[in-house]
Amino acid sequence: MTAITNLLSFLGLVVTLLIVWRQSWPGRLRLFIAQSLLLALLALVIGVLVGKAGLLVVAGMVVLLKAWLIPRALARIAAGTPVRSVAPGHSAAVPVLVAGALVVVAYVVMLPVNAATTLPTAGGIPLAFAMALIGLFVCVSGRDALGHLLGFLMFENGIFGLALLATYGLPGLVEAGVFLDVLAIVLLMEGVLLRVRREHDSIEVDRLEELRG
Amino acid sequence: MTLLLLLGLPLAGAALSTRLSGAAARAAHGLTAGGTLAAAAAVVAAVMRDGSVTALDGLLRADALSAWMVGLVGLVATLAAIEAPRQVPRTEARRFYPLLHLFTFTMLLALTTDDVGLMWVAIEGTTLASVFLVNFERSRSSLEASYKYLLICSVGVALAFVGTILVYFADVQQFGDELYALRWTTLLRLAPGLPARVIELAFVFLLVGYGTKAGLAPMHTWLPDAHSEAPAPVSALMSGVLLSVGLYAVLRFKAVVDLAAGPGFASRLLVALGLASLGVAAAFLWAPRNFKRMLAYSSVEHVGVVCLGLGFGGPLGVAGAVLHIANHGLAKSVLFLLSGRIRAAYGSAEIPAVSGLLAAMPLTGRGFLVAMLALAGLPPFGLFVSEVMIFAAGFQDGHVAASVLGLALLVVAFAGLLRATHRMLYGPAPVGTRETAHWPSTLALAAALLLLIVTGLAWPPGLAAALEQIASLLAP
Numbered sequence: 001m002t003a004i005t006n007l008l009s010f011l012g013l014v015v016t017l018l019i020v021w022r023q024s025w026p027g028r029l030r031l032f033i034a035q036s037l038l039l040a041l042l043a044l045v046i047g048v049l050v051g052k053a054g055l056l057v058v059a060g061m062v063v064l065l066k067a068w069l070i071p072r073a074l075a076r077i078a079a080g081t082p083v084r085s086v087a088p089g090h091s092a093a094v095p096v097l098v099a100g101a102l103v104v105v106a107y108v109v110m111l112p113v114n115a116a117t118t119l120p121t122a123g124g125i126p127l128a129f130a131m132a133l134i135g136l137f138v139c140v141s142g143r144d145a146l147g148h149l150l151g152f153l154m155f156e157n158g159i160f161g162l163a164l165l166a167t168y169g170l171p172g173l174v175e176a177g178v179f180l181d182v183l184a185i186v187l188l189m190e191g192v193l194l195r196v197r198r199e200h201d202s203i204e205v206d207r208l209e210e211l212r213g
Numbered sequence: 214m215t216l217l218l219l220l221g222l223p224l225a226g227a228a229l230s231t232r233l234s235g236a237a238a239r240a241a242h243g244l245t246a247g248g249t250l251a252a253a254a255a256v257v258a259a260v261m262r263d264g265s266v267t268a269l270d271g272l273l274r275a276d277a278l279s280a281w282m283v284g285l286v287g288l289v290a291t292l293a294a295i296e297a298p299r300q301v302p303r304t305e306a307r308r309f310y311p312l313l314h315l316f317t318f319t320m321l322l323a324l325t326t327d328d329v330g331l332m333w334v335a336i337e338g339t340t341l342a343s344v345f346l347v348n349f350e351r352s353r354s355s356l357e358a359s360y361k362y363l364l365i366c367s368v369g370v371a372l373a374f375v376g377t378i379l380v381y382f383a384d385v386q387q388f389g390d391e392l393y394a395l396r397w398t399t400l401l402r403l404a405p406g407l408p409a410r411v412i413e414l415a416f417v418f419l420l421v422g423y424g425t426k427a428g429l430a431p432m433h434t435w436l437p438d439a440h441s442e443a444p445a446p447v448s449a450l451m452s453g454v455l456l457s458v459g460l461y462a463v464l465r466f467k468a469v470v471d472l473a474a475g476p477g478f479a480s481r482l483l484v485a486l487g488l489a490s491l492g493v494a495a496a497f498l499w500a501p502r503n504f505k506r507m508l509a510y511s512s513v514e515h516v517g518v519v520c521l522g523l524g525f526g527g528p529l530g531v532a533g534a535v536l537h538i539a540n541h542g543l544a545k546s547v548l549f550l551l552s553g554r555i556r557a558a559y560g561s562a563e564i565p566a567v568s569g570l571l572a573a574m575p576l577t578g579r580g581f582l583v584a585m586l587a588l589a590g591l592p593p594f595g596l597f598v599s600e601v602m603i604f605a606a607g608f609q610d611g612h613v614a615a616s617v618l619g620l621a622l623l624v625v626a627f628a629g630l631l632r633a634t635h636r637m638l639y640g641p642a643p644v645g646t647r648e649t650a651h652w653p654s655t656l657a658l659a660a661a662l663l664l665l666i667v668t669g670l671a672w673p674p675g676l677a678a679a680l681e682q683i684a685s686l687l688a689p
Contacts, residue, residue, distance in 0.1 A: 136368070159371060174333070174395065192348070
């Protein structure tokens with residue numbers, strides 16, 4: 001069990017780093033779907049190995065929401081924007097370096113957690129947390145609303161992975177609430193951003209500067 | 214049963230008002246608001262009688278702290294509901310009332326559930342329910358405010374989720390009881406045996422996460438935008454009680470971390486964040502330009518004061534903080550509701566655009582003056598008493614430097630607030646700006662101000678006992 005959960009967490013982190021490295025939108029979106037599918041697989045594996053049927057439902061929900069419905073919404077939001085690289089004129093080297101440093105940070109922050117457990121899945125905990133931190137980094141360094149939203153969703157995926165590895169998922173009621181929340185956030189964001197596009201002809205956040213002081 | 218009623222009424226009202234318009238929509242709005250207030254009063258009464266009430270196998274539970282907050286939400290939601298028809302055009306009712314009652318429902322759910330996982334869901338729900346209320350006026354600036362609000366608060370609350378997972382992890386690792394592991398009562402019972410370092414780490418995430426929702430600096434950047442762009446009844450709810458719901462969540466976890474890791478850890482963090490919030494607010498309040506933003510920054514200031522009270526700790530500090538939450542909630546919601554009237558009459562929320570308020574709008578102007586004096590912390594109003602309690606606790610427990618700095622920042626904010634108020638109240642009144650409100654519609658606001666004098670001058674029987682009970686829940 002340790003081997004396979006560690007492998008899946010590691011693959012998840014690799015995909016996360018690839019998202020940071022990748023500069024085209026469709027490419028990033030495909031990688032996000034891959035990340036979500038890996039998490040669904042993780043939920044499935046843990047569910048089967050520890051015998052928690054609830055996690056199988058959770059895996060199905062992840063596929064439905066994060067590999068299908070949410071990417072479709074993201075594609076709708078992106079549909080009106082011109083195809084260009086995420087950060088024109090900037091190399092991906094610095095963000096990838098930052099992401100690498102965040103992996104180290106994640107290991108340090110999660111030290112007390114790893115010290116308190118003998119779970120077979122413990123090895124993946126810092127990796128999942130690193131995925132969350134890198135997502136947060138993508139979110140705060142994003143240049144337009146799509147970058148913010150994608151970063152937030154990667155952040156959320158990392159947290160979901162953390163919950164799977166550290167506690168084999170949360171109680172059903174909370175899990176259901178989390179899925180509803182994520183879906184609602186994306187749909188509300190779509191509503192807000194479509195209005196922003198109508199008003200500003202762009203979803204670049206640099207243009208949002210009416211409110212200061 | 215009362216708890217189910219308390220949650221069911223606003224939810225049913227929200228569902229119903231999606232289908233109604235015109236007079237029927239207003240009637241449904243009034244009934245929902247009145248029913249919610251009555252149910253809140255019933256919950257408070259039941260808790261005063263029995264100590265706590267539960268429902269749904271303990272999933273819902275209200276103790277003295279919940280009841281205190283439920284009572285406050287009930288009062289502020291009623292004030293907002295009474296003012297709403299003045300601010301919301303009839304044709305837009307369907308876009309406003311369902312979300313308003315849904316917003317109230319999510320806050321009440323966060324306050325009355327014993328499950329910290331469900332509390333997280335409810336607090337995230339408060340953001341989702343209020344996003345389109347912030348953008349109600351559909352202006353460019355309100356659109357920008359709602360975008361910032363949704364993004365920053367979602368990220369913040371997701372950080373709180375990391376904290377919740379870590380608490381659950383510690384709990385399950387130690388005790389294995391999965392079904393009730395996220396119940397606050399379970400956590401409190403098991404706290405002394407939980408691994409201290411993990412709980413400390415969890416608390417950092419929870420404080421930053423729920424602190425974002427509470428508007429603590431430096432995570433407050435969304436707050437002035439959202440609170441100033443929302444329509445007045447929504448601003449009143451957001452500044453008056455939504456911030457306190459974030460603080461409430463911090464409070465619940467502080468009790469757990471105090472037992473698991475000793476009281477010093479949470480206390481240091483809270484004092485630091487409290488001073489940061491006071492500092493940021495004082496810097497802005499020195500020379501504000503827009504009166505709705507001024508009120509919003511003043512909320513950052515008062516959240517900072519509450520945090521100081523919690524950080525100083527002890528029965529006096531906690532009681533002062535909890536009392537301050539209620540005092541600030543009442544004063545700030547009255548001010549936001551009046552500011553809605555001022556903005557409508559003057560056509561602007563800029564301070565230089567408003568002059569001669571007392572002459573042009575005697576009723577609104579006088580109310581604004583009285584509420585502003587209360588907010589600034591002058592006697593005989595309740596905020597003076599709760600601030601004295603908080604800083605007395607600070608000096609008593611040896612936080613002298615933090616107390617002195619906090620008081621100095623309060624004085625700066627005080628001076629800025631009064632100067633801006635003076636500029637608005639006096640001077641030549643523009644031609645054609647008239648009072649549109651009459652006495653009856655202002656009675657509720659006057660009652661709220663009267664309540665502030667009550668908490669300032671003469672505590673009714675039971676208030677001291679209630680505060681003592683809350684303090685003993687959180688600082689045993």
